Amino acid sequence: MDKGGRILIRADERKILGLKVGTEFEIVRKGDVLILKPTFVDPLQVDGSHRKWSKEAFLDAREATFGD
Secondary structure: OOOOOOOOOOHHHHHHHOOOOOOEEEEEEEOOEEEEEEEOOOOOOOOOOHHHOOHHHHOOOHHHHHOO
8 A cells, every 4th residue: 555545456356356446445344454445336227229319329439339
């Protein structure tokens, strides 16, 4: 742990666990052991009928859709 209280998690462990920059953790204390549990936001479920989608739904989709 550094002076700022930050804990380093090795890159290979972050990759295995799917941790990204900004991941938040719940800290669970069991006796003298701390457990860091990542808190992942549940994905939104959207209506699959594209006829109900507005043009705004695709404003930021270019890179994901077309790879630009």
